[in-house]
Amino acid sequence: MNTQFLNFMLKPLALACAIALPIVTHAAPASEAEVEQLRAEIKALKSMMQQYMQQQNSLSNNLAEVKAKSETAAAPGPGLKAEGLSLKTKGGAEFSLYGNIRADALYQAEGGSLPRLYNQxxxxxxxxxxxxSDRLKSTLAATRLGLDFKTPTQAGDVGGKLEVDFLGANDGLRIRHAYLTYGDWLIGQTWSNFAVPDYMPETxxxxxxxxxAVKRTxxxxxxxxxxxATNLVxxxxxxxxxxxxxxxPALxxxxxxxxxxxxxxSARAMGSExxxxxxxxxxxGVGLGAKLDLTDKTMVKADYYHVKGxxxxxxxxxPGFVTNANKDIIASNEFDSITLGITQQFNSQWRGTLGYGYMKxxxxxxxxxxxxxxxxxxxxxxxxxxxxxYSPTKPISLGxxxxYGEREAFGAAPNGSTKGEDNRLNAVAMYNF
Structure with a gap:
């Protein structure tokens, strides 16, 4: 029972006793001893009520002190503040943490000679x-860690992203994305505006x-x-x-x-000195990408590039261009490439992709x-x-x-061969958080 409720109940009770005393006195004659006894009982009752109220006030103060201490103990360390489910930096920016732990492995029947796993x-x-031939390779270097930031201001939100992985030299930490956004502007490193990965089939x-292309600039x-539905970047x-x-800079x-x-x-263009x-x-260069949902579980993606130099x-x-001994540019490479694929979501746990890519x-x-x-x-x-x-549960993805691929060289090796072969089986396990 809280103090306000006790005050609400006790004041009318005391008032009723005070009013009842003269009424009883006038209603029926009583001896002076009986009147004094009644007054003493009322006084004792008031004293008991006051003591109970003091105990309740003391208990409320103790509970408030315990609550304050528990909130202090649960608060984040220096530079962080907990506000509901939101975390804040010392500078007042809200942020969220995300990433994955990723283990890759491959068995290479034929392929590139570099020690890294990925496409060569x-x-x-x-x-x-x-x-x-016949190589087994594995790595966890594609494991990622990222932070998204947002700072509300009078002029609008200022956002930012920092994302890293370990695909640098000798599995060293490298920056994938690091940029700030303000209104319609972005400054920093992220996917190229020309070579976007949005229209690549899943791999x-x-x-x-x-x-x-997976270019970040x-x-x-x-x-x-x-x-x-329409924007220009x-x-x-x-x-x-x-x-x-x-x-x-390239435009x-x-x-x-x-x-x-x-x-x-998405239609794209690029010019560079x-x-x-x-x-x-x-x-x-120019590029054109498209994606189409044939059904709610079937998606088709395609991407085309034509680039010179x-x-x-x-x-x-x-190489984009070649030079002579005097460093004069004497010729440029020009090529066309296309990639297309279809992804099927079989159910909530299974999905698959068939894809094809070509460059000439x-x-x-x-x-x-x-x-x-x-x-x-x-x-x-x-x-x-x-x-x-396959995703047995939401945070886990197994793939x-x-x-199979081939390259056809412009020149032949001493044995007359112009064809190289990429033939391998890839596997991945990811925990996304």
């Missing part, structure tokens, strides 16, 4: 020339397959919304092309449109003849894959994938 289709050994391979990006990017002395544009909740496309100590050339955005291409380089004699070893450059590449994922 553009450099697999030609048949009969130091082939890398277990962390790098994807021929025809796709430092950039300044602006998004303009024409309508809820413009960016100035550092493409990190080691073959070029960058003087100007990219991407137009996204949703025809419906089940059909979306390639510079040596003696010469400059303009590289360019650049090898930094789309993966597994030939133009037969440019000036470019090809500039290479002394023509086995290092490819006329075409292709890969086909099939995978299945198995078979991939």
């Amino acid at each position: 289709i553009s450099s697999v050994p030609l048949e009969g020339n130091g082939e890398s 277990i391979d962390a790098l994807g397959y021929v025809g796709g 430092p950039q300044v990006r602006y998004t303009y919304k024409f309508a809820p 413009l960016a100035a990017e550092d493409s990190k092309d080691d073959s070029s002395n960058m003087r100007l 990219t544009a991407r137009l996204n449109h949703k025809f419906s909740d089940t059909f979306a496309i 390639k510079k040596t100590d003696a010469d400059t050339e303009t590289a360019w 650049d090898s930094s955005f789309v993966s597994w291409t030939n 380089a133009d037969d440019n004699a000036g470019y090809i003849n500039a290479f002394a070893d023509k086995t290092k450059i490819n006329e075409n590449l292709w890969q086909a894959w099939a995978n299945v994922f 198995l994938e078979y991939v």
Whole structure:
């Protein structure tokens, strides 16, 4: 019983006793001793009530003190504050933690000679020339850790993301994404505005397959919304092309449109200056991606690129350009690539994907003849894959994938072979948190 309720009950009781005493006195004559006895009993009752109220007040104070101590003990350490289910940094930004623990393994019947597990289709050994056969490889380097931030301000929310994995040199920590957002602006490193992974069919391979790209670049990006279903994204990017002395950023544009909740496309363009100590050339490219939900459990994805003079955005291409002894740019590589696939969600626990990717380089004699070893450059590449994922419970995902691919080189090895083979079985286990 709380103090307010006791006060509510005791005051009327005392008032009733005080009123009743003169009424009793006038109603029936009583001896002076009886009156004094009644007054003494009322006084004792009031004293008992006051003592009980003091005990209740003391108990309430003790409970409040215990509650305050327990809240202090449960609070996060320095720099963090718990507010309901929200965590805050010392600077007042709300944040959430996410990531996964990922174990990859593969059995390579034929494939790349590098120790890393992931796609090496553009450099697999030609048949009969130091082939890398019957290898078992494993790693946990693709394990990720990420933080999403948001700080409310009078001018709108300021957001940010920091995501890392261990696919750097010697399994070292590397930055995947690190950027801030404010209004329609983004500054930092994230997926390239030109080489987006949104339209690649699902793979277990962390790098994807021929025809796709998983490029992340430092950039300044602006998004303009024409309508809820249509927006234009413009960016100035550092493409990190080691073959070029960058003087100007690459400029990219991407137009996204949703025809419906089940059909979306993305048209993209890129322009970049390639510079040596003696010469400059303009590289360019266009891309078109689409995804379509055939049913609520069946999705089709496709992505196409045509690029000239650049090898930094789309993966597994030939060098973008070649130079002579004077560092003059004498020829550029030009290629087309496409990837397409279908994903089926069989039920809440099982899904699978069938995919195919192809890349074809133009037969440019000036470019090809500039290479002394023509086995290092490819006329075409292709890969086909099939995978299945099983999630016994929501945080866990187990996957198995078979991939087969080939590369056809412009030049033949001493034994006459121009074909290299990628033939392997991939497996993955992930705990997402």
